[in-house]
Amino acid sequence: MPKYSYELDFGGGDVSTTTTPAATTTAVSTTTVTSSESAAPSSSEKPTTTAGPATEDTNATSKFYSKSFRPFILNLRTAAIPPIPTIGPRKCGNVEDTDICYYENSREPCDICEGVMCPVGKKCVKRDKMCLADCVCEKDTDVVDKDGICRNPCYKNQCQNGGSCVVDANKLSKFRCECLKEYEGVLCENMHNFCLDPKPSFCPAGQYTCQMLGFQNYTCECAEGFFYDISGKTCVKVGEIVNITLVFKQTYYSELYNNVTHPEAIEARRTISAAFSKIYGDHLIRLVFDNFTQGSLVANMKLMLKLDDSGAFRSNERIFKQFLLDCDTQNTACFGSLGKAYLPYDGWAAKDERCGNVVCPQYTVCEPIDGQPGKTQCVCIDGFEATGSTVDNQGRLIQLCEDIDECALNPCPTVEECQNTPGNFTCTQDTTIATCPSGSKIVVTGPFSYRCECSWIYAGSDCRFRELLVNFVFNDAIPQVDTSSL
Numbered sequence: 001m002p003k004y005s006y007e008l009d010f011g012g013g014d015v016s017t018t019t020t021p022a023a024t025t026t027a028v029s030t031t032t033v034t035s036s037e038s039a040a041p042s043s044s045e046k047p048t049t050t051a052g053p054a055t056e057d058t059n060a061t062s063k064f065y066s067k068s069f070r071p072f073i074l075n076l077r078t079a080a081i082p083p084i085p086t087i088g089p090r091k092c093g094n095v096e097d098t099d100i101c102y103y104e105n106s107r108e109p110c111d112i113c114e115g116v117m118c119p120v121g122k123k124c125v126k127r128d129k130m131c132l133a134d135c136v137c138e139k140d141t142d143v144v145d146k147d148g149i150c151r152n153p154c155y156k157n158q159c160q161n162g163g164s165c166v167v168d169a170n171k172l173s174k175f176r177c178e179c180l181k182e183y184e185g186v187l188c189e190n191m192h193n194f195c196l197d198p199k200p201s202f203c204p205a206g207q208y209t210c211q212m213l214g215f216q217n218y219t220c221e222c223a224e225g226f227f228y229d230i231s232g233k234t235c236v237k238v239g240e241i242v243n244i245t246l247v248f249k250q251t252y253y254s255e256l257y258n259n260v261t262h263p264e265a266i267e268a269r270r271t272i273s274a275a276f277s278k279i280y281g282d283h284l285i286r287l288v289f290d291n292f293t294q295g296s297l298v299a300n301m302k303l304m305l306k307l308d309d310s311g312a313f314r315s316n317e318r319i320f321k322q323f324l325l326d327c328d329t330q331n332t333a334c335f336g337s338l339g340k341a342y343l344p345y346d347g348w349a350a351k352d353e354r355c356g357n358v359v360c361p362q363y364t365v366c367e368p369i370d371g372q373p374g375k376t377q378c379v380c381i382d383g384f385e386a387t388g389s390t391v392d393n394q395g396r397l398i399q400l401c402e403d404i405d406e407c408a409l410n411p412c413p414t415v416e417e418c419q420n421t422p423g424n425f426t427c428t429q430d431t432t433i434a435t436c437p438s439g440s441k442i443v444v445t446g447p448f449s450y451r452c453e454c455s456w457i458y459a460g461s462d463c464r465f466r467e468l469l470v471n472f473v474f475n476d477a478i479p480q481v482d483t484s485s486l
Helices: 265-283 314-331
Strands: 002-010 031-033 061-063 071-076 092-094 102-104 123-124 135-137 166-167 175-176 208-214 216-222 227-228 234-237 239-251 285-294 295-305 348-352 364-368 378-379 386-393 397-403 416-421 424-431 441-446 449-452 471-475 478-482
Touching: 216 227, 227 285, 239 314, 265 285, 265 295, 265 314, 314 348, 364 397, 378 386
Parallel strands: 378 397
Antiparallel strands: 002 031, 061 071, 092 102, 123 135, 166 175, 208 216, 227 234, 239 295, 239 348, 285 295, 364 378, 386 397, 416 424, 441 449, 471 478
C-alpha cells in the first residue's frame, strides 16, 4: 500500500507529493507531514501526484483533499496545523460534582445510557447523582428473582388458603394477599379470629366476651356484670338483681312443678312478664323464672333492673308494692287470668349489683356514687384514712389509704399494752406489770402475754380461787365429808 508525503513550504515554496512503492523519502524544505494508511485518501478521492517538479500555488494556499484533512483549509504562510480530532467513541462522565453528564474534556451533555444494551425486560437508567448506568426492570412493579430475571411480584402466588395476590400500589415491587374472610395473616396462613373483629356477627351489642371454638366457630356471652336485655340481643349493665317470690292463691296448678315446657307454665311466664314490663318499662332488663311450685301457683324468679336516671334503685321495691296494692284496692286484674298476686314477707330480696364486677385495690372497697348511673369509686375501708386520690384507666376514683394508728388514742386499759395492726388494734397484758397472787408464779407465754402458775391450793387463770378440800373418812365403808376446814 503506497504512502503519501506532503511537503509544505511555509515560505511560499513548492508543494510536492511523490509516490513510491514502499518507503518514500521526500526532501522537505521546512516541514514534513507523513500520512499513514489510516489517513490515506480513498480510491475515489486520491490527491493528484506528479513525478516532476511541483507547481506553484499563486495564492500561496494549499487545499488538502485527504479524508482526514478535508475540512481544513490552511494558509501556509500564517496558520498552524490544528490537532487531529479523536477517532472513535468519546467517554461520558460528570464534572464539578453535578448531576449532568458531559463528554470527557467537553461541556457537551451526554446520555450515559447511549449504547448500553440491557437484558430483555430491563431498561437502562442513570444512577441518581452519578454518571453510572444501571439496568433495572422495565415495570416499576416487577422484582428481580435469584436468576436476575424481572418478574411480577405475584408470579409465584405465595398466598395460601385461596388468598389473592395483589401488587401493592403504595409499595412498588411488593405484593399483599387479600384473604378470604375465614383466614388472616401476611400470606393468609392463619385461621381468622372472629373474636378480634370490632363487632363479630353473632355477638350481642354492648359488653360481651367472645371465645373461639374452632374453624369459623365461636361463642359470645355477656361480660361479667352484664346480662341480656329482654330482647336477648343486647348486653346491659345490671344495677339491681331481685329475687322475687309471688303467690297466686286463686290459681291452682297441679303439673307445673319444674315443668317449664307445660302450656300453663308458658302462659304464666308470659302473663307475669307482661306485668313487669308495664311496671318498669325500659328499666327492665330481664325476668328469669326459676321454677313454679306445686298447688297454688308460686313463682320464684329473678328480676334484673337498670339504674334509673338518678343512679338509684332503692325505689324499685316501693314501686312494685304500690303496684300490687293498686291491683288489690282497685280490683284490677293486673296479672290476667292468674288473679291477684301476693308478696310474702321475705318475697323481695334485692342485691346492689353496681359494684358486682369492680375490683378495688387493697384496703379499699367499691362504693356506688348515687346520682351518677354506673359510676363507682374505691374508698378506704374501716381503720384506714384517705391521704389522697387517683383515677384508674376506667376513670374510677381510687382513694389512697393509710393505716390509722388507733394506739395513739390510748384505747386499752392502763394495765394492758396496745398493739397496732392494719386497720385495727389489740390490747394485751404487759408482763412487766403483771401480778399473780402470793405463792403463784408468773410464766411469760409471749411478748405481751403471760399466765399464772398456781400453787396447789389455788386455781384459775389468775390463781385467785382456792381449791375446795374434801377429806374422805371411811366409816363402815360409808364415806364422810370433813367440812371443818371449809
